[in-house]
Amino acid sequence: DQQVKQNSPSLSVQEGRISILNCDYTNSMFDYFLWYKKYPAEGPTFLISISSIKDKNEDGRFTVFLNKSAKHLSLHIVPSQPGDSAVYFCAAKNYNQGGKLIFGQGTELSVKP
Amino acid sequence: GAGVSQSPSNKVTEKGKDVELRCDPISGHTALYWYRQRLGQGLEFLIYFQGNSAPDKSGLPSDRFSAERTGESVSTLTIQRTQQEDSAVYLCASSLGAGGETQYFGPGTRLLVL
Numbered sequence: 001d002q003q004v005k006q007n008s009p010s011l012s013v014q015e016g017r018i019s020i021l022n023c024d025y026t027n028s029m030f031d032y033f034l035w036y037k038k039y040p041a042e043g044p045t046f047l048i049s050i051s052s053i054k055d056k057n058e059d060g061r062f063t064v065f066l067n068k069s070a071k072h073l074s075l076h077i078v079p080s081q082p083g084d085s086a087v088y089f090c091a092a093k094n095y096n097q098g099g100k101l102i103f104g105q106g107t108e109l110s111v112k113p
Numbered sequence: 114g115a116g117v118s119q120s121p122s123n124k125v126t127e128k129g130k131d132v133e134l135r136c137d138p139i140s141g142h143t144a145l146y147w148y149r150q151r152l153g154q155g156l157e158f159l160i161y162f163q164g165n166s167a168p169d170k171s172g173l174p175s176d177r178f179s180a181e182r183t184g185e186s187v188s189t190l191t192i193q194r195t196q197q198e199d200s201a202v203y204l205c206a207s208s209l210g211a212g213g214e215t216q217y218f219g220p221g222t223r224l225l226v227l
Binding site: 004006036041042043044045046049089091098099100101102103104105106 | 117144146148153154155156157158161163169171172204206208210214215216217218219220221
């Protein structure tokens with residue numbers, strides 16, 4: 001039972017263009033969502049998060065959009081840079097169930113110069 | 114310490130042997146989590162500790178898996194009678210609390226069961 005799904009295993013984007021990574025979830029009890037970035041042989045690092053009371057959160061080149069009715073969130077990176085090439089994981093949690101995160105399968109982003 | 118550390122970084126073992134993985138969280142972080150990532154898959158929650166509360170063990174895949182944490186410091190994840198399907202990267206994370214606080218991950222232990 002995959003509660004958080006990232007249906008695109010990979011994405012290739014030209015440098016300077018927008019990268020859009022998508023994530024869908026099935027559990028309506030999730031109320032907090034996060035994106036993590038992972039380089040090979042390293043642990044994931046936190047990128048950006050959004051609470052279910054918002055529909056958008058922006059931090060520099062990174063923006064996360066949340067559509068609760070569609071149970072869908074997306075991460076926009078603009079402009080994309082070669083250093084953004086990594087695996088991006090979407091994660092979700094329910095505040096009332098403590099800190100455990102439910103992760104998607106990840107999307108490998110490749111930004112080409 | 115600057116971040117979460119894990120040891121060993123790599124572990125190769127034979128099927129049926131026991132293994133112990135160690136995690137040193139960031140000092141002052143009351144919450145500690147264990148996840149694993151099998152090849153080509155996302156991170157799978159295993160267990161989490163929050164202060165002196167009973168740990169949430171809901172993600173442990175079988176009774177061969179157990180974890181301990183001493184106070185708010187080091188944690189060990191033990192896998193008994195390892196199987197080939199236990200091969201994965203085991204990741205530890207810590208956070209200040211268990212709410213919306215960011216979880217900081219260690220580099221992981223790569224376990225290969227032959």
